Amino acid sequence: MPVFITAIGTAVPQNCFPQTQIAEFMASALQLDEYEKRKLFALYRSTKISQRYSVLSDYGQKPENFTFFPKNQTLEPFPTISARMDAYRLFALPLVLDAVNNLGSSADLTQITHIITVSCTGMYAPGLDIELIQELHLKTNIQRTAINFMGCYGAFNGLKVADAICNAQSNAKVLVICVELCTIHFQKKTDEDFLLSNALFSDGAAAVIIESSPIKNYSKTLELKSFYCDLVFEGKQDMAWQVADFGFEMTLTSYIPRLVKKGIKDLIDSLLEKDHLSKESISLYAMHPGGKAILESIESAIGISKDDNRFAYHVLNQYGNMSSCTVLFVLKQLLEETSAVDHGKNILSCAFGPGLTLESMILNLHCSA
Template structure:
């Protein structure tokens, strides 16, 4: 069996209040007063107070913008090349910050045997994995792999890979780092998809250290994984390349689809793991948005703050895509008592519509 030893997180230097981003977007979308009021209502209902970005522009006056042009019509609007240039500049240092936060007082960097990088907001070859290797001076023969373009559930997919590696190699020390710079891809057209994306997403990075259960350090034992695709939601959540960046499709039906199917998914996952719902002490749910958390709360008939860590991460950081669930898990780990048997159920959602879950415990 494999276990999670530690989780580290990092965010960019620029913190933006949700109200500041609202004012920026009202300008970008060139809205009339009626539409501005509607957008303001949506932002105030988002459950988000702060987000972080590698871009300072969202809370700066026009003459101090660094990423967007100072022109009235925002031309030339940032190209895909510019966005990827910024990703290549900022993603690796942010990843290293998360990794160092993760392994501090746990292991030395030269003990890392496997590196798995995760991102859906930037791609290149050589890519993030080699950049991290160089910045941290990791061994040239390190095993490395990349999980690209899988979206918000990709961290769980990477944990599956780490689990398999550690089950086969008892001395493995697998380092996963999920880094997303979502705010590089905000778009100018005032479509409902673009408005929703610019209201929800932020930048962040999270790293997790996974070892075999025999490693002499307390950790969260990974029990099992389970995933399903809701085929009827295939077109409701999508992530595609375009000449002006990556384009997000986020249908308003997603919370309804999740509410309808989530309880059955949980029951199947717990049955596979041999754990009853009543035995779950913590629910580590990806905060894709306030309405998604409300849908899960209703689907599972929660009554007593079972999703408080998810709501807190959403409030403080927004939806950062793949690292977000690790931010939630890190918050949960601060409450865990490793002297007791405690169980965690985790779930995240992404394009497909894909729902990925994991079950972990303080005891094997």
């Protein structure tokens, strides 16, 4: 049974900061000397990120105006995990509601049968799923699934669960929500892992409707064709996400791009074989922009150009890495830049996360004339 993404809505917080301004905040918080500061600024320039968004206004404020961090330059006493979860609960729902409101007029929420929430940056119960039903005045008997703590590839698992639901229940209409507030987990450490993650991650939310529905009802849809997942245990210690006393701590070593480059070709070959496709049958790409080096590794490994990867580069430049919801921003950008002449083209999408987990999928673009 064909299953389609029929609407994508995205949202970011109102606080938008140039990458250079965030670098200044970090240099001050980490109390770097001039040499260390120059190295940090070089790292931030190398990301090719122009700006990022945060639910916290502090990244653009002087210490006396902080609302989340203590009002001093050292940020001490540093916010606990409890304070960060309070911030998640305060900011996550409004951001998700913005994403839902951006789904477009064709998205009929009254027919939603299932809600899937995806997040790795916060949790509480009763959670987002229940709050959404209440705020959107949805049916209280909607079936709910929560996918937590999977990192940047979490959206793929949300889509796979939605695909399985729609294949099992022809009248299903699934709302998938991804929301990540990465910036509430800033870690005041100078280890390379933390410097890199502080330079990449940002906040955002995405809402997707998935259903088995006649595509003539929509101007553009994405048919979910096939999924394939694999693990590279060699990278198990190179990308990790841990709950610590002062927030969630990201391990993200510089070895990750090499691991992605090593594993992605076999991953994609297996995906294409499963769907009886060749590489030449792929026309469009929607890669998760985990960072510039990861995108370059993908290009080198599978022989695609920066232009092929343009949707990912655009999202990376304008938003940074928003963890699980980022690939949905990329798919939305792809939809906005394609037209009826692209009808029927196959799309390859991939994302990567702790494990080291490699996720991939094939989608098919449907455009009305």
